[in-house]
Amino acid sequence: MTNDTAEPESSGRRHGGxxxxxxxxxxxxTLKLKPGSPLDEVSLAAQFGLSRSPVRDALARLITEGLVTxxxxxxxxxxxxxxxxxxxYVAALDLIQRAVTRLAALQRTDExxxxxxxxxxxxxxxxxxxxxxxxxxxNKVLHLEIARAGKNPYLTSFYERxxxxxxxxxxLHFDFIMSAASSTGLGRDHxxxxxxxxxxxxxxxxxxxxxxxxLFQRRFLDFMQQNLTAQLRIQ
Numbered sequence: 589m590t591n592d593t594a595e596p597e598s599s600g601r602r603h604g605g606x607x608x609x610x611x612x613x614x615x616x617x618t619l620k621l622k623p624g625s626p627l628d629e630v631s632l633a634a635q636f637g638l639s640r641s642p643v644r645d646a647l648a649r650l651i652t653e654g655l656v657t658x659x660x661x662x663x664x665x666x667x668x669x670x671x672x673x674x675x676x677y678v679a680a681l682d683l684i685q686r687a688v689t690r691l692a693a694l695q696r697t698d699e700x701x702x703x704x705x706x707x708x709x710x711x712x713x714x715x716x717x718x719x720x721x722x723x724x725x726x727n728k729v730l731h732l733e734i735a736r737a738g739k740n741p742y743l744t745s746f747y748e749r750x751x752x753x754x755x756x757x758x759x760l761h762f763d764f765i766m767s768a769a770s771s772t773g774l775g776r777d778h779x780x781x782x783x784x785x786x787x788x789x790x791x792x793x794x795x796x797x798x799x800x801x802x803l804f805q806r807r808f809l810d811f812m813q814q815n816l817t818a819q820l821r822i823q
Contacts, residue, residue: 604636604638604642605641605642605643605645605646605649606646607636608632608636608638608642608643608645608646609645609646609649609650611636612627612632612646612647612650612656613650613653613655614721616650616655616656616666616756617655617724617752617755617756617759618721618759619756619759619760621666622666623666623667623668623669623756624665624666624668625665625666626663626664626665627647627656627664627665627666628664629643629644629647629664632647647664651664653748653749653752654667654749654752654753655667655752669753669756669757671812674808677750677753677757678801678804678805680750681750681754681801681804682798682801682802684743684746684747684750685731685747685797685798685800685801686794686797686798686801687738687740687743688731688734688735688738688740688743688744688747688797689734689738689781689784689785689793689794689796689797690738690790690793690794690797691737691738691739691740691743692704692734692735692737692738692785692793693784693785693787693788693789693790693792693793693794694738694788694790695737695738695739696737696738696785696788697737700733700736700737701737701785701786703733703737704730704733704734704737704782704785705782705786707726707729707730707733708730708778708782710726710729710730711723711726711727711729711730711778714726720759724755724758724759725755727751727755727758728748728751728752728754728755730778731747731751732744732747732748732751734781734785735747735748737785754804757808760811777800777803778800780792780796780799781793781796781797781800784796
């Protein structure tokens with residue numbers, strides 16, 4: 589009898605934690621919750637109408653993804669992003685992106701190639717609809733499908749964290765990206781990568797992945813040059 593009553597409570601707690609996680613993650617990635625914003629368990633529990641336990645579970649998951657940070661004094665906050673660290677971020681992204689894309693070209697299966705193409709199609713559909721939130725999520729899905737095809741879970745795990753940080757940066761300058769899309773063509777961003785993987789051309793895949801990172805860097809730096817104001821000092 590005790591087990592019968594405990595199970596629904598446990599299930600409800602997991603469900604509540606998943607909802608809080610998804611909602612906080614969306615707010616962090618879209619910058620509704622700014623980098624450096626404090627996250628108080630008591631306030632969040634009251635906001636969501638749940639106990640502190642599912643809030644704690646959600647925050648723990650966000651911490652593992654690098655989106656939330658716990659300081660030594662136990663203060664929890666949205667992970668800050670120092671603009672000065674952007675070159676280091678791009679350097680890490682470039683290395684990992686080249687590695688996982690090269691491995692995908694060498695090791696992908698036909699089934700994995702189908703998943704990559706399906707992810708690319710979904711990404712393209714989000715662009716045609718002008719759904720930027722979906723676009724950033726599906727961009728991440730596509731790159732993770734590529735990484736999984738490379739079959740190195742260590743690289744994939746680190747890559748996922750970098751892609752999550754990239755989503756925040758994309759939202760920071762999404763108006764600029766969309767205005768530039770008419771000249772650069774967002775839909776063409778992944779074509780060479782996907783086709784090189786399909787052809788098992790590792791050298792071309794790696795080069796295309798590098799160029800993809802450099803395109804992201806150029807867009808962000810162009811945005812920064814046009815918007816050098818105090819508002820962009822997110823920390």
